[in-house]
Amino acid sequence: MNTEKKIKTLIVKKPLKLDCGKTIKDFPIAYETYGSLNSKKDNAILVFHALTGDQFVTGINPITNKEGWWSYAVGPDKAIDTKKYFVICSNVIGGCMGSYGPSHKNSDQKIFGTNFPVITINDMVNAQYNLLDHFGIDKLFSITGGSMGGMQVLQFISNFPDKSKTVIPIATTSSHSAQNIAFNELGRQAITADSNWKDGNYTSKETNPGKGLAVARMAAHITYLSKKGLQEKFGRKLQEREDLKFGFDADFQIESYLRYQGSVFVDRFDANSYLYITRAMDYFDLAKQFNGNLSEAFTNTKAKFFIISFTSDWLYPTQENKDIVIALNSIGADVGFVEIVSDKGHDSFLLDVPDFLNALKNFLDKSYEEN
Amino acid sequence: MKNEFRVIADLIEKDKKVLDVGCADGTLMKFLKQNKNINIRGLEISKEKVQECIAKGLTVIEGNAEKDLKQFPDKSFDYVVLSQTLQAFLNPELVLDELLRVGKKAIVTIPNFGYWKVRFHLLFKGTMPITKTLPDEWYNTPNLHMCTIKDFFHFVKSKDIKIFKSLALNNLNTSIISKGNLGVKNLFADLGIFLIEK
Numbered sequence: 334m335n336t337e338k339k340i341k342t343l344i345v346k347k348p349l350k351l352d353c354g355k356t357i358k359d360f361p362i363a364y365e366t367y368g369s370l371n372s373k374k375d376n377a378i379l380v381f382h383a384l385t386g387d388q389f390v391t392g393i394n395p396i397t398n399k400e401g402w403w404s405y406a407v408g409p410d411k412a413i414d415t416k417k418y419f420v421i422c423s424n425v426i427g428g429c430m431g432s433y434g435p436s437h438k439n440s441d442q443k444i445f446g447t448n449f450p451v452i453t454i455n456d457m458v459n460a461q462y463n464l465l466d467h468f469g470i471d472k473l474f475s476i477t478g479g480s481m482g483g484m485q486v487l488q489f490i491s492n493f494p495d496k497s498k499t500v501i502p503i504a505t506t507s508s509h510s511a512q513n514i515a516f517n518e519l520g521r522q523a524i525t526a527d528s529n530w531k532d533g534n535y536t537s538k539e540t541n542p543g544k545g546l547a548v549a550r551m552a553a554h555i556t557y558l559s560k561k562g563l564q565e566k567f568g569r570k571l572q573e574r575e576d577l578k579f580g581f582d583a584d585f586q587i588e589s590y591l592r593y594q595g596s597v598f599v600d601r602f603d604a605n606s607y608l609y610i611t612r613a614m615d616y617f618d619l620a621k622q623f624n625g626n627l628s629e630a631f632t633n634t635k636a637k638f639f640i641i642s643f644t645s646d647w648l649y650p651t652q653e654n655k656d657i658v659i660a661l662n663s664i665g666a667d668v669g670f671v672e673i674v675s676d677k678g679h680d681s682f683l684l685d686v687p688d689f690l691n692a693l694k695n696f697l698d699k700s701y702e703e704n
Numbered sequence: 705m706k707n708e709f710r711v712i713a714d715l716i717e718k719d720k721k722v723l724d725v726g727c728a729d730g731t732l733m734k735f736l737k738q739n740k741n742i743n744i745r746g747l748e749i750s751k752e753k754v755q756e757c758i759a760k761g762l763t764v765i766e767g768n769a770e771k772d773l774k775q776f777p778d779k780s781f782d783y784v785v786l787s788q789t790l791q792a793f794l795n796p797e798l799v800l801d802e803l804l805r806v807g808k809k810a811i812v813t814i815p816n817f818g819y820w821k822v823r824f825h826l827l828f829k830g831t832m833p834i835t836k837t838l839p840d841e842w843y844n845t846p847n848l849h850m851c852t853i854k855d856f857f858h859f860v861k862s863k864d865i866k867i868f869k870s871l872a873l874n875n876l877n878t879s880i881i882s883k884g885n886l887g888v889k890n891l892f893a894d895l896g897i898f899l900i901e902k
Contacts, residue, residue: 461882483871562901576771587832598761617741637763640760658765659775662765662775662776662777663775663776663781664777665777665779667745667763668763669758669763669764669765670756670764670765670767671751671754671758671764672751672766672767673751688755691759692753692755692758695755695758695759696758696761699758699759699760699761700761702761703761
Protein backbone atom coordinates (compact mmCIF):
# COMPACT_ATOMS: atom_id res chain seq x y z
CA MET A 334 0.00 0.00 0.00
CA ASN A 335 1.43 3.38 -0.84
CA THR A 336 1.54 6.32 1.55
CA GLU A 337 -1.52 8.05 0.10
CA LYS A 338 -3.73 5.03 0.72
CA LYS A 339 -2.78 4.88 4.40
CA ILE A 340 -3.89 8.46 4.94
CA LYS A 341 -7.59 9.36 5.08
CA THR A 342 -8.28 12.77 3.70
CA LEU A 343 -11.17 15.20 3.76
CA ILE A 344 -11.11 17.79 1.00
CA VAL A 345 -12.50 21.03 2.39
CA LYS A 346 -14.35 22.77 -0.43
CA LYS A 347 -15.50 25.74 1.63
CA PRO A 348 -13.09 28.70 1.41
CA LEU A 349 -11.21 29.43 4.63
CA LYS A 350 -9.96 32.95 5.23
CA LEU A 351 -6.66 32.78 7.06
CA ASP A 352 -5.42 35.29 9.64
CA CYS A 353 -2.70 36.39 7.21
CA GLY A 354 -5.42 37.61 4.84
CA LYS A 355 -5.16 34.88 2.20
CA THR A 356 -8.00 32.48 1.48
CA ILE A 357 -7.57 28.78 0.86
CA LYS A 358 -10.15 26.35 -0.56
CA ASP A 359 -10.37 22.77 -1.82
CA PHE A 360 -7.60 21.86 0.57
CA PRO A 361 -6.97 18.47 2.21
CA ILE A 362 -7.19 17.65 5.91
CA ALA A 363 -5.68 14.29 6.79
CA TYR A 364 -7.34 12.56 9.71
CA GLU A 365 -7.65 9.29 11.56
CA THR A 366 -10.36 7.92 13.83
CA TYR A 367 -10.45 5.31 16.60
CA GLY A 368 -13.43 3.58 18.16
CA SER A 369 -16.90 4.14 16.76
CA LEU A 370 -19.40 6.95 16.76
CA ASN A 371 -22.57 5.93 18.61
CA SER A 372 -26.07 6.44 17.21
CA LYS A 373 -26.65 9.59 19.31
CA LYS A 374 -23.32 10.91 18.07
CA ASP A 375 -22.53 12.15 21.57
CA ASN A 376 -19.32 10.20 22.24
CA ALA A 377 -16.85 11.98 19.97
CA ILE A 378 -13.57 13.36 21.27
CA LEU A 379 -11.48 15.61 19.07
CA VAL A 380 -7.79 15.28 19.92
CA PHE A 381 -5.37 18.00 18.82
CA HIS A 382 -1.73 17.10 18.28
CA ALA A 383 1.38 18.97 19.37
CA LEU A 384 4.15 20.53 17.23
CA THR A 385 5.59 17.33 15.80
CA GLY A 386 2.56 15.06 16.21
CA ASP A 387 0.15 13.84 13.56
CA GLN A 388 -3.25 12.22 13.20
CA PHE A 389 -1.97 8.77 14.18
CA VAL A 390 -2.73 9.04 17.88
CA THR A 391 -2.47 5.42 18.92
CA GLY A 392 -1.67 1.96 17.61
CA ILE A 393 1.03 1.61 14.98
CA ASN A 394 1.51 4.69 12.83
CA PRO A 395 1.32 3.22 9.28
CA ILE A 396 3.81 5.73 7.91
CA THR A 397 6.55 5.52 10.54
CA ASN A 398 5.69 1.99 11.77
CA LYS A 399 6.14 3.27 15.30
CA GLU A 400 3.65 3.57 18.17
CA GLY A 401 1.26 6.51 17.88
CA TRP A 402 2.26 9.59 19.88
CA TRP A 403 -0.45 9.22 22.54
CA SER A 404 -0.54 5.44 22.84
CA TYR A 405 -0.32 5.64 26.62
CA ALA A 406 -3.50 7.68 26.87
CA VAL A 407 -5.66 6.57 23.96
CA GLY A 408 -6.86 3.04 23.16
CA PRO A 409 -9.15 0.29 24.40
CA ASP A 410 -9.60 0.58 28.21
CA LYS A 411 -7.09 3.42 28.37
CA ALA A 412 -7.69 6.92 29.78
CA ILE A 413 -9.39 7.91 26.53
CA ASP A 414 -11.16 4.62 26.08
CA THR A 415 -11.75 3.85 22.40
CA LYS A 416 -14.26 1.14 23.38
CA LYS A 417 -16.41 3.95 24.69
CA TYR A 418 -15.43 7.06 22.76
CA PHE A 419 -14.99 7.93 19.10
CA VAL A 420 -11.62 9.63 18.84
CA ILE A 421 -10.87 11.92 15.91
CA CYS A 422 -7.50 13.51 15.25
CA SER A 423 -6.32 15.40 12.21
CA ASN A 424 -3.00 16.65 11.00
CA VAL A 425 -2.81 20.46 11.38
CA ILE A 426 -2.69 22.57 8.26
CA GLY A 427 0.92 23.54 7.71
CA GLY A 428 1.86 20.00 8.75
CA CYS A 429 3.43 17.20 6.73
CA MET A 430 1.28 14.11 7.28
CA GLY A 431 -1.20 14.72 4.51
CA SER A 432 -2.90 17.99 5.49
CA TYR A 433 -2.43 21.08 3.37
CA GLY A 434 1.11 22.29 3.99
CA PRO A 435 4.32 23.67 2.50
CA SER A 436 5.25 20.35 0.89
CA HIS A 437 2.06 20.45 -1.18
CA LYS A 438 1.98 21.76 -4.73
CA ASN A 439 0.42 25.03 -5.78
CA SER A 440 -1.81 25.52 -8.81
CA ASP A 441 1.28 25.65 -11.04
CA GLN A 442 2.27 22.18 -9.77
CA LYS A 443 5.24 23.64 -7.91
CA ILE A 444 5.96 22.78 -4.30
CA PHE A 445 4.90 25.70 -2.08
CA GLY A 446 7.92 25.79 0.21
CA THR A 447 7.91 29.17 1.91
CA ASN A 448 5.26 30.41 -0.51
CA PHE A 449 2.72 28.58 1.60
CA PRO A 450 0.71 31.14 3.57
CA VAL A 451 1.72 31.66 7.20
CA ILE A 452 -0.88 29.94 9.33
CA THR A 453 -2.01 30.40 12.93
CA ILE A 454 -3.51 28.24 15.67
CA ASN A 455 -6.81 29.93 14.83
CA ASP A 456 -6.50 28.84 11.18
CA MET A 457 -5.70 25.28 12.29
CA VAL A 458 -8.85 24.90 14.39
CA ASN A 459 -11.06 26.61 11.83
CA ALA A 460 -9.85 24.09 9.27
CA GLN A 461 -10.40 21.15 11.62
CA TYR A 462 -13.90 22.30 12.47
CA ASN A 463 -14.94 20.92 9.07
CA LEU A 464 -14.51 17.42 10.48
CA LEU A 465 -17.62 17.91 12.63
CA ASP A 466 -19.75 18.46 9.53
CA HIS A 467 -18.02 15.57 7.82
CA PHE A 468 -19.04 13.17 10.62
CA GLY A 469 -22.41 14.84 11.23
CA ILE A 470 -21.49 15.65 14.81
CA ASP A 471 -23.42 18.55 16.29
CA LYS A 472 -21.57 18.61 19.59
CA LEU A 473 -18.37 16.89 20.66
CA PHE A 474 -18.19 15.18 24.02
CA SER A 475 -14.68 16.50 24.58
CA ILE A 476 -11.73 18.26 23.06
CA THR A 477 -8.25 17.67 24.38
CA GLY A 478 -4.57 17.96 23.63
CA GLY A 479 -1.27 18.83 25.22
CA SER A 480 1.22 21.58 24.44
CA MET A 481 0.28 23.07 21.03
CA GLY A 482 -2.66 20.67 21.16
CA GLY A 483 -3.80 22.51 24.29
CA MET A 484 -3.53 25.85 22.50
CA GLN A 485 -5.83 24.49 19.79
CA VAL A 486 -8.24 23.28 22.49
CA LEU A 487 -8.44 26.81 23.94
CA GLN A 488 -8.84 28.43 20.54
CA PHE A 489 -11.44 25.89 19.44
CA ILE A 490 -13.76 26.43 22.41
CA SER A 491 -13.33 30.17 22.06
CA ASN A 492 -14.30 30.03 18.37
CA PHE A 493 -17.03 27.40 18.82
CA PRO A 494 -18.29 27.84 22.39
CA ASP A 495 -21.18 25.36 22.20
CA LYS A 496 -19.46 22.64 20.22
CA SER A 497 -17.95 20.64 23.06
CA LYS A 498 -19.31 19.52 26.43
CA THR A 499 -15.93 19.18 28.07
CA VAL A 500 -12.60 20.86 27.43
CA ILE A 501 -9.24 19.48 28.57
CA PRO A 502 -6.19 21.64 27.84
CA ILE A 503 -3.01 19.94 29.08
CA ALA A 504 0.47 21.35 29.76
CA THR A 505 -0.20 24.44 27.71
CA THR A 506 -0.43 28.21 27.68
CA SER A 507 -2.81 30.89 26.46
CA SER A 508 0.09 32.93 25.10
CA HIS A 509 3.57 31.94 23.94
CA SER A 510 6.19 33.41 26.27
CA ALA A 511 9.44 35.11 25.22
CA GLN A 512 11.29 31.95 26.27
CA ASN A 513 8.99 29.78 24.14
CA ILE A 514 9.53 32.06 21.14
CA ALA A 515 13.29 32.06 21.77
CA PHE A 516 13.52 28.28 21.65
CA ASN A 517 11.42 28.13 18.50
CA GLU A 518 13.60 30.77 16.87
CA LEU A 519 16.67 28.70 17.70
CA GLY A 520 15.10 25.78 15.83
CA ARG A 521 14.17 27.89 12.85
CA GLN A 522 17.65 29.39 12.65
CA ALA A 523 19.17 25.91 12.68
CA ILE A 524 17.00 24.96 9.69
CA THR A 525 17.50 28.12 7.67
CA ALA A 526 21.27 28.05 8.32
CA ASP A 527 21.50 24.64 6.63
CA SER A 528 22.77 25.27 3.08
CA ASN A 529 20.33 22.63 1.82
CA TRP A 530 17.37 24.70 2.93
CA LYS A 531 17.73 27.04 -0.09
CA ASP A 532 15.05 29.51 1.09
CA GLY A 533 12.68 26.59 1.46
CA ASN A 534 13.09 25.42 -2.15
CA TYR A 535 14.65 22.03 -1.47
CA THR A 536 12.99 19.42 -3.58
CA SER A 537 13.97 15.86 -2.72
CA LYS A 538 14.45 13.94 0.50
CA GLU A 539 18.16 13.53 -0.29
CA THR A 540 18.82 17.25 -0.53
CA ASN A 541 16.65 18.47 2.33
CA PRO A 542 18.05 20.50 5.24
CA GLY A 543 18.23 17.42 7.46
CA LYS A 544 21.15 18.60 9.55
CA GLY A 545 19.45 21.84 10.46
CA LEU A 546 16.18 20.09 11.22
CA ALA A 547 17.99 17.54 13.40
CA VAL A 548 19.65 20.32 15.42
CA ALA A 549 16.26 22.03 15.79
CA ARG A 550 14.81 18.78 17.11
CA MET A 551 17.72 18.22 19.48
CA ALA A 552 17.39 21.69 21.00
CA ALA A 553 13.63 21.36 21.34
CA HIS A 554 13.90 17.88 22.82
CA ILE A 555 15.93 19.25 25.73
CA THR A 556 13.07 21.62 26.54
CA TYR A 557 10.64 18.69 26.74
CA LEU A 558 12.60 17.00 29.54
CA SER A 559 13.48 18.06 33.06
CA LYS A 560 16.97 18.49 34.45
CA LYS A 561 16.27 15.83 37.05
CA GLY A 562 14.83 13.44 34.47
CA LEU A 563 17.88 13.85 32.23
CA GLN A 564 20.26 13.42 35.15
CA GLU A 565 18.54 10.26 36.32
CA LYS A 566 18.33 8.72 32.87
CA PHE A 567 21.77 9.66 31.55
CA GLY A 568 23.88 11.37 34.19
CA ARG A 569 27.44 11.39 32.87
CA LYS A 570 27.23 7.84 31.55
CA LEU A 571 29.48 7.14 28.58
CA GLN A 572 28.27 5.76 25.28
CA GLU A 573 29.68 2.29 24.53
CA ARG A 574 33.15 3.21 25.72
CA GLU A 575 35.25 2.78 28.83
CA ASP A 576 36.69 6.27 28.94
CA LEU A 577 36.62 9.69 27.28
CA LYS A 578 38.05 9.67 23.75
CA PHE A 579 39.36 13.26 23.70
CA GLY A 580 37.47 14.07 20.53
CA PHE A 581 34.08 15.25 19.37
CA ASP A 582 32.30 11.98 18.85
CA ALA A 583 29.39 11.27 21.15
CA ASP A 584 31.27 10.31 24.32
CA PHE A 585 28.24 10.75 26.56
CA GLN A 586 25.00 8.82 26.34
CA ILE A 587 23.00 12.04 26.35
CA GLU A 588 24.85 13.19 23.20
CA SER A 589 24.18 9.93 21.46
CA TYR A 590 20.53 10.03 22.54
CA LEU A 591 20.01 13.54 21.18
CA ARG A 592 21.74 12.70 17.90
CA TYR A 593 19.49 9.68 17.53
CA GLN A 594 16.38 11.77 18.29
CA GLY A 595 17.49 14.29 15.66
CA SER A 596 18.18 11.67 13.00
CA VAL A 597 14.90 9.76 13.34
CA PHE A 598 12.95 13.01 13.35
CA VAL A 599 14.37 14.04 9.99
CA ASP A 600 12.98 10.87 8.42
CA ARG A 601 9.42 11.74 9.32
CA PHE A 602 9.21 15.52 9.38
CA ASP A 603 9.44 18.31 6.84
CA ALA A 604 11.73 21.24 7.66
CA ASN A 605 9.41 23.86 6.19
CA SER A 606 6.49 22.47 8.21
CA TYR A 607 8.65 22.91 11.31
CA LEU A 608 9.09 26.58 10.41
CA TYR A 609 5.37 27.10 9.80
CA ILE A 610 4.10 25.31 12.87
CA THR A 611 6.56 26.92 15.30
CA ARG A 612 5.54 30.28 13.84
CA ALA A 613 1.88 29.50 14.50
CA MET A 614 2.73 28.70 18.13
CA ASP A 615 4.73 31.93 18.52
CA TYR A 616 1.85 33.98 17.14
CA PHE A 617 -0.56 32.39 19.63
CA ASP A 618 -1.87 34.92 22.15
CA LEU A 619 -5.49 34.22 22.97
CA ALA A 620 -5.85 37.15 25.39
CA LYS A 621 -4.65 39.55 22.68
CA GLN A 622 -7.56 38.43 20.48
CA PHE A 623 -9.83 39.78 23.23
CA ASN A 624 -8.11 43.09 24.00
CA GLY A 625 -5.92 41.55 26.66
CA ASN A 626 -8.76 39.97 28.66
CA LEU A 627 -8.39 36.18 28.49
CA SER A 628 -11.72 35.62 30.28
CA GLU A 629 -13.51 37.17 27.31
CA ALA A 630 -12.34 34.25 25.19
CA PHE A 631 -14.59 31.96 27.22
CA THR A 632 -17.62 34.08 28.17
CA ASN A 633 -19.93 32.35 25.70
CA THR A 634 -19.21 28.76 26.63
CA LYS A 635 -20.96 26.55 29.18
CA ALA A 636 -18.43 23.77 28.70
CA LYS A 637 -16.83 22.02 31.66
CA PHE A 638 -13.08 22.63 31.75
CA PHE A 639 -10.40 20.45 33.28
CA ILE A 640 -6.86 21.81 33.17
CA ILE A 641 -3.79 19.70 33.90
CA SER A 642 -0.17 20.77 34.41
CA PHE A 643 3.01 18.97 35.52
CA THR A 644 5.41 19.93 38.29
CA SER A 645 8.60 19.54 36.22
CA ASP A 646 7.28 21.17 33.03
CA TRP A 647 9.36 24.32 32.58
CA LEU A 648 8.28 24.92 28.98
CA TYR A 649 4.61 25.49 29.86
CA PRO A 650 4.86 25.72 33.63
CA THR A 651 2.02 25.32 36.11
CA GLN A 652 1.58 29.07 36.51
CA GLU A 653 0.77 29.51 32.81
CA ASN A 654 -1.84 26.77 33.07
CA LYS A 655 -3.19 28.33 36.26
CA ASP A 656 -3.58 31.66 34.47
CA ILE A 657 -6.18 29.93 32.31
CA VAL A 658 -7.91 28.58 35.45
CA ILE A 659 -7.94 32.09 36.93
CA ALA A 660 -9.43 33.58 33.75
CA LEU A 661 -12.17 30.94 33.82
CA ASN A 662 -12.91 31.35 37.53
CA SER A 663 -13.24 35.07 37.16
CA ILE A 664 -16.28 34.49 34.93
CA GLY A 665 -17.68 31.68 37.06
CA ALA A 666 -16.96 28.97 34.50
CA ASP A 667 -17.02 25.30 35.50
CA VAL A 668 -13.31 24.59 35.83
CA GLY A 669 -11.24 21.96 37.60
CA PHE A 670 -7.48 21.97 37.86
CA VAL A 671 -4.77 19.58 38.99
CA GLU A 672 -0.99 19.72 38.93
CA ILE A 673 0.52 16.27 38.52
CA VAL A 674 3.81 15.39 40.21
CA SER A 675 6.23 14.07 37.59
CA ASP A 676 9.97 14.28 36.88
CA LYS A 677 9.39 13.74 33.18
CA GLY A 678 9.15 17.40 32.21
CA HIS A 679 6.85 18.77 29.51
CA ASP A 680 6.78 15.32 27.87
CA SER A 681 4.90 13.95 30.93
CA PHE A 682 1.60 14.17 29.09
CA LEU A 683 2.90 11.75 26.43
CA LEU A 684 4.34 9.24 28.87
CA ASP A 685 3.20 6.64 31.35
CA VAL A 686 2.35 8.93 34.27
CA PRO A 687 -0.38 7.04 36.19
CA ASP A 688 -1.66 10.01 38.24
CA PHE A 689 -2.18 11.95 35.02
CA LEU A 690 -3.79 9.10 33.12
CA ASN A 691 -6.10 8.30 36.05
CA ALA A 692 -7.20 11.91 36.41
CA LEU A 693 -7.89 12.13 32.67
CA LYS A 694 -9.84 8.87 32.67
CA ASN A 695 -11.87 9.73 35.77
CA PHE A 696 -12.75 13.17 34.50
CA LEU A 697 -13.88 11.86 31.11
CA ASP A 698 -15.77 8.82 32.36
CA LYS A 699 -17.55 10.65 35.19
CA SER A 700 -18.48 13.54 32.89
CA TYR A 701 -19.79 11.07 30.32
CA GLU A 702 -21.93 9.30 32.95
CA GLU A 703 -23.55 12.63 33.76
CA ASN A 704 -24.39 13.17 30.11
CA MET B 705 -21.13 11.06 56.48
CA LYS B 706 -20.35 12.85 59.70
CA ASN B 707 -22.98 14.81 61.57
CA GLU B 708 -21.18 18.11 60.95
CA PHE B 709 -21.77 17.70 57.20
CA ARG B 710 -25.46 16.92 57.72
CA VAL B 711 -25.85 20.10 59.74
CA ILE B 712 -24.01 22.13 57.08
CA ALA B 713 -26.13 20.58 54.32
CA ASP B 714 -29.30 21.52 56.22
CA LEU B 715 -28.21 25.16 56.19
CA ILE B 716 -28.05 25.24 52.39
CA GLU B 717 -31.17 25.49 50.22
CA LYS B 718 -31.58 23.50 47.01
CA ASP B 719 -30.17 24.61 43.62
CA LYS B 720 -27.59 27.00 45.03
CA LYS B 721 -23.99 27.62 43.93
CA VAL B 722 -21.52 26.59 46.59
CA LEU B 723 -17.72 26.63 47.02
CA ASP B 724 -16.26 24.13 49.47
CA VAL B 725 -12.89 25.49 50.61
CA GLY B 726 -10.63 22.68 51.75
CA CYS B 727 -13.08 20.14 50.37
CA ALA B 728 -10.83 17.13 51.19
CA ASP B 729 -12.11 13.94 49.51
CA GLY B 730 -15.33 15.66 48.42
CA THR B 731 -17.75 13.83 50.76
CA LEU B 732 -19.79 16.95 51.51
CA MET B 733 -19.61 18.11 47.88
CA LYS B 734 -20.94 14.81 46.61
CA PHE B 735 -23.79 14.85 49.13
CA LEU B 736 -24.78 18.41 48.20
CA LYS B 737 -24.58 17.66 44.49
CA GLN B 738 -26.69 14.51 44.70
CA ASN B 739 -29.22 15.51 47.31
CA LYS B 740 -29.67 19.22 46.83
CA ASN B 741 -28.80 19.75 43.18
CA ILE B 742 -26.07 22.13 44.27
CA ASN B 743 -23.73 23.58 41.66
CA ILE B 744 -20.67 22.72 43.70
CA ARG B 745 -16.97 23.58 43.36
CA GLY B 746 -14.10 22.59 45.61
CA LEU B 747 -10.73 24.07 46.45
CA GLU B 748 -8.23 21.62 47.92
CA ILE B 749 -4.50 21.80 48.63
CA SER B 750 -3.75 18.06 48.77
CA LYS B 751 -3.02 16.44 45.39
CA GLU B 752 -4.27 13.07 46.62
CA LYS B 753 -7.56 14.50 47.80
CA VAL B 754 -7.95 16.36 44.50
CA GLN B 755 -7.58 13.03 42.68
CA GLU B 756 -10.23 11.49 44.95
CA CYS B 757 -12.62 14.31 44.09
CA ILE B 758 -11.98 13.87 40.36
CA ALA B 759 -12.69 10.16 40.75
CA LYS B 760 -16.05 11.14 42.23
CA GLY B 761 -16.78 13.36 39.25
CA LEU B 762 -16.52 16.58 41.26
CA THR B 763 -15.20 19.90 39.98
CA VAL B 764 -12.20 20.71 42.13
CA ILE B 765 -9.32 23.13 41.82
CA GLU B 766 -6.00 22.26 43.36
CA GLY B 767 -4.97 25.32 45.30
CA ASN B 768 -4.32 27.13 48.53
CA ALA B 769 -7.17 29.14 50.06
CA GLU B 770 -4.76 31.80 51.32
CA LYS B 771 -3.56 32.52 47.77
CA ASP B 772 -6.20 31.22 45.43
CA LEU B 773 -9.50 32.60 46.72
CA LYS B 774 -8.65 35.97 45.22
CA GLN B 775 -9.32 34.69 41.69
CA PHE B 776 -13.05 34.35 42.43
CA PRO B 777 -15.20 37.43 41.82
CA ASP B 778 -17.16 39.14 44.60
CA LYS B 779 -20.29 37.28 45.72
CA SER B 780 -19.85 34.65 42.99
CA PHE B 781 -21.17 31.86 45.24
CA ASP B 782 -24.36 31.68 47.32
CA TYR B 783 -22.44 29.88 50.05
CA VAL B 784 -18.79 29.31 50.79
CA VAL B 785 -18.09 26.45 53.20
CA LEU B 786 -14.98 26.17 55.36
CA SER B 787 -14.99 23.10 57.57
CA GLN B 788 -12.54 22.91 60.49
CA THR B 789 -9.76 24.61 58.59
CA LEU B 790 -9.78 28.27 59.67
CA GLN B 791 -7.38 27.56 62.53
CA ALA B 792 -4.84 26.03 60.14
CA PHE B 793 -4.21 29.16 58.06
CA LEU B 794 -1.31 31.54 58.55
CA ASN B 795 -3.75 34.41 58.47
CA PRO B 796 -7.28 33.29 59.41
CA GLU B 797 -8.62 36.85 59.45
CA LEU B 798 -7.63 37.36 55.83
CA VAL B 799 -9.18 34.04 54.81
CA LEU B 800 -12.41 34.89 56.62
CA ASP B 801 -12.56 38.23 54.80
CA GLU B 802 -12.04 36.42 51.51
CA LEU B 803 -14.76 33.86 52.25
CA LEU B 804 -17.23 36.65 52.90
CA ARG B 805 -16.16 38.52 49.78
CA VAL B 806 -16.50 35.50 47.47
CA GLY B 807 -19.66 34.12 49.08
CA LYS B 808 -22.96 35.86 49.70
CA LYS B 809 -22.91 33.82 52.90
CA ALA B 810 -20.26 31.67 54.54
CA ILE B 811 -20.55 28.58 56.69
CA VAL B 812 -17.53 28.23 58.98
CA THR B 813 -17.01 25.41 61.43
CA ILE B 814 -14.37 25.46 64.17
CA PRO B 815 -13.10 22.80 66.55
CA ASN B 816 -13.80 24.29 69.99
CA PHE B 817 -10.74 24.71 72.19
CA GLY B 818 -13.08 25.65 75.04
CA TYR B 819 -14.67 22.15 75.08
CA TRP B 820 -14.51 20.69 78.58
CA LYS B 821 -12.48 17.66 77.52
CA VAL B 822 -9.84 19.99 76.07
CA ARG B 823 -9.75 22.09 79.23
CA PHE B 824 -9.72 18.95 81.37
CA HIS B 825 -6.84 17.45 79.40
CA LEU B 826 -4.65 20.52 79.79
CA LEU B 827 -5.62 21.11 83.39
CA PHE B 828 -5.07 17.63 84.73
CA LYS B 829 -2.64 16.02 82.31
CA GLY B 830 -0.63 19.17 81.69
CA THR B 831 -0.02 18.20 78.07
CA MET B 832 -1.47 19.59 74.85
CA PRO B 833 -5.05 18.37 74.45
CA ILE B 834 -5.83 15.51 72.09
CA THR B 835 -9.50 14.84 71.35
CA LYS B 836 -11.63 13.43 68.54
CA THR B 837 -11.72 16.79 66.74
CA LEU B 838 -8.10 17.63 67.68
CA PRO B 839 -6.36 14.32 67.00
CA ASP B 840 -2.79 15.51 66.35
CA GLU B 841 0.22 15.94 68.62
CA TRP B 842 1.51 19.46 69.25
CA TYR B 843 4.51 18.84 66.99
CA ASN B 844 2.60 17.66 63.94
CA THR B 845 -0.73 19.45 64.16
CA PRO B 846 -1.67 21.60 61.18
CA ASN B 847 -3.50 23.92 63.59
CA LEU B 848 -1.78 27.27 64.09
CA HIS B 849 -4.56 29.44 65.54
CA MET B 850 -6.81 27.46 67.84
CA CYS B 851 -9.81 29.33 69.23
CA THR B 852 -12.90 28.69 71.28
CA ILE B 853 -16.52 29.14 70.24
CA LYS B 854 -16.54 32.22 72.48
CA ASP B 855 -13.43 33.63 70.77
CA PHE B 856 -14.93 33.17 67.33
CA PHE B 857 -18.29 34.61 68.43
CA HIS B 858 -16.63 37.77 69.74
CA PHE B 859 -14.28 37.96 66.75
CA VAL B 860 -17.01 38.02 64.11
CA LYS B 861 -19.04 40.51 66.19
CA SER B 862 -16.01 42.82 66.37
CA LYS B 863 -15.71 42.67 62.57
CA ASP B 864 -19.36 43.63 62.05
CA ILE B 865 -20.07 40.27 60.52
CA LYS B 866 -23.72 39.21 60.77
CA ILE B 867 -24.35 35.84 62.41
CA PHE B 868 -27.48 34.22 60.95
CA LYS B 869 -27.16 31.02 62.84
CA SER B 870 -24.65 29.60 65.29
CA LEU B 871 -24.85 25.98 66.26
CA ALA B 872 -23.07 23.89 68.86
CA LEU B 873 -22.31 20.27 68.09
CA ASN B 874 -21.58 17.55 70.57
CA ASN B 875 -21.52 14.17 68.86
CA LEU B 876 -25.00 13.83 67.41
CA ASN B 877 -26.54 16.66 69.43
CA THR B 878 -27.04 20.00 67.78
CA SER B 879 -28.18 23.07 69.67
CA ILE B 880 -28.44 26.77 69.02
CA ILE B 881 -25.84 29.12 70.48
CA SER B 882 -27.17 32.42 71.80
CA LYS B 883 -25.62 35.29 73.74
CA GLY B 884 -27.24 33.92 76.89
CA ASN B 885 -25.93 30.36 76.67
CA LEU B 886 -22.55 31.12 75.10
CA GLY B 887 -20.60 30.16 78.22
CA VAL B 888 -22.34 26.80 78.55
CA LYS B 889 -22.10 25.93 74.85
CA ASN B 890 -18.44 26.92 74.91
CA LEU B 891 -17.92 24.28 77.56
CA PHE B 892 -20.04 21.44 76.19
CA ALA B 893 -19.69 21.64 72.40
CA ASP B 894 -16.69 20.20 70.62
CA LEU B 895 -17.58 21.94 67.37
CA GLY B 896 -19.12 25.29 66.46
CA ILE B 897 -20.93 25.94 63.17
CA PHE B 898 -21.55 29.52 62.07
CA LEU B 899 -23.62 30.84 59.19
CA ILE B 900 -22.36 34.36 58.58
CA GLU B 901 -22.58 37.24 56.13
CA LYS B 902 -20.86 40.56 55.58
